[in-house]
Amino acid sequence: MYQTMRKLFVFRENIKSATKMEILLNYPGLQAVRKHDSPMQQSVREYKGLLFVNDKSFKIHLHQSNSTWLMHNPTDDPIIYALNSQNFKHAWNYLDAYKKQLEPIHLSHQPVPVDIYRRVIQEHQEFVNFHIYLKTVQLASDLSHITIIYVDGKFRNHQITITVNYNQGKLFQIGCCKLPVTLSASDDSLINLFEVFVAQVENFQQFFDVMDVIDQFLWTVDPEMPTRADVRRRVILDVNLSVEMVFNPNHPMTLPEMRLFGPVGRVQQIESVLNNNFESWSEDGDVIDELTKIFEVAVFPERGSLDKECGIGECGICLSTRGHSSKLPEVFCPNSPCDQCFHTDCLYKFLQQSLQEYSTKVQGSCPYCKQRITCENPQQ
Template sequence: MEKALVYINYPELIPLNDKSTEYDGYITIDDKFTYRIKLQVPNFPDVKNITYSGGRFHYIAIQEEDKLFKLAYYDIPKISSELLKEYASLNELFTTYCNCIEELQTYFDVMDSIDTVCWVIDPPKPKKSDYMRRIMIGHNVSIQITFDPLNILNLPQIQFMGSENGVAPFRESFINNLDNWDPEYDVVQNILRLIDLPFFPQEPTDAAKSNDLDFKVNECCICFCVQLENKLPDEICKNPNCEQCFHTDCLYQWLSAVGTSRQNFNLIQGECPNCKTCISCRIPNI
């Protein structure tokens, strides 16, 4: 990107060095929203930008080709096809991106609240674009919550993960309390009401992790790891005397190697590697 293009699109930005590879300043979008923009131009034609809104930093990478600009990277959910378009000016691109940020302010607030008060085990380091959270709620029991970023106050998709004995009371409460979800109520408190919890369990400190038997993320019984390619164990043997955890990929590969296993549509069924009772899992996209 040529230096002149920055000046043409944003004459209010101030160069921070003699080479004009870094800029800083404020821009106003649609005469409503003011953003602080820091442009870093280390390698042409890419421009890395930082926009500041609602007390948060948003990172984007802009690519320029044939005097057209497009987002090569952004850290918010893809809520509009407008984020994929090419634009004739930086101003058009920034206007589209910043309008999306404003539309997502409630979403950011809710996800920040969840990350603060809940023990989030997946993703391990949530990004602003991640609208799924897996949260510990009990002994070897977690819930996977998938939100709609544009309708963050509505009831999200909730999946219970854990042993049947552990999940059953939470699932029963969830079914009984579904009608109690209130879009005008705090999202975290809504979730607690759904599963009849007074509060979410907190992640133990490093010193307590080795001794904490009530709340922990179990390792996979096949690979003996907690994380496999950033995935946590999400299959559990339903035998109450076993209740071993497995990564879907690990369990699928194990069952596929056993001649007595059977596949039916998108499921594979066979013997638990630990207790030999019947176990099944979905066939992953591998």
């Protein structure tokens, strides 16, 4: 008896799966919404997305009420109102009837790429079944793109958006992904294209390791929210003193390029220390140990440990720490009793008021102490 019931259950589940796939292939703009009826069973009682009729698209939200399928929010649509009054036992019957009513009203001006829609649906299904290290895979309701979050071997999340090309050329192409290099590729296979992205993620594992350590143990103020694509970190050294480090993603343990920001006198002192210690940098060491060695410090300041906000002074012109596009002050008055800092944009605009056009640099008087100060063009 148990075996008979089990076979019947499997048979019914296979019918449900086949029915769901048939709906998605014939109506590729729709996505099934699963709801848990019990801990042991899942069923599809809703479909959401777009219904394509000739060259038009219509938003659909179809749900099952008791044993009848209905459309959500009929409003003043007489077609939906009439169909909702009928008794549709199956979702595809409702969709077929709705599409049949719409086709003579909305005549086609250009063909809808239904075959491409089907290919996208099939590629998406195969992809989900093929990969196991996926956190999320979201196919857009209009089938324009697929957003994927991949989890690497160290449990880091990496997001990529793959767009669908409905023109000539390969079906899928990489749209947006956060990597320290520009990745441009296309393929007719979603799996093959995604493997290109995964290969790059694995290639930059050491770079991600180094940047994670920097963000964990140092006080990074720029960028505010680093992504996997950012090779630059501006780190606090002391009040009004910071260093910008740019790492080579292909060789992350080589000595990073450095640029110091702070009062001129203090910057010169740090530069002298660095010049004496650069050659002692070891690519085989720990990045934090190597940085403390060349800066000759026991430890770097902990986040929030300094008196001033972010350890960065306020711009003397706009009176804020973060200016346009969340940039931090970069220019300091060379007059040591002043040492006022400014955003490059703010100071450049202030100094160039007497100029007729932008140049590479401008010179003028510090707004505070009137000493001579130079500022580079932020547009360069």
